[in-house]
Amino acid sequence: MPYKAIEQLCRRYGVRELALFGSALRNDFKPNSDVDLLVEFDPHARVSFITLMRMQRELSTMLHRQVDLVPKGGLKPRIRSAVLENAKVIYAP
16 A cells, blocks of 8 residues: 555645545455545535545556545435444544
8 A cells, every 4th residue: 555645645635535445454455446435625625526536546556446525524324323333544644
């Protein structure tokens, strides 16, 4: 995992916290699996749909895998507690 590059990207986009969740943390992670990332932005960061897509594309390039970037506030209620309980923070300044 290119932590330094991820840190630079997170600073540029105003990320408060970035965390892995899903199959990347389990035994069922396969060579063709995507990487699920949970993102929380600083309250003053200007974030749009285009910003999210751009960040997702950059992370995919960095990780050489498809990335599913999910805003923390956008988690579905039925999976929220399980995701938050098992997520592994990879960036939090």
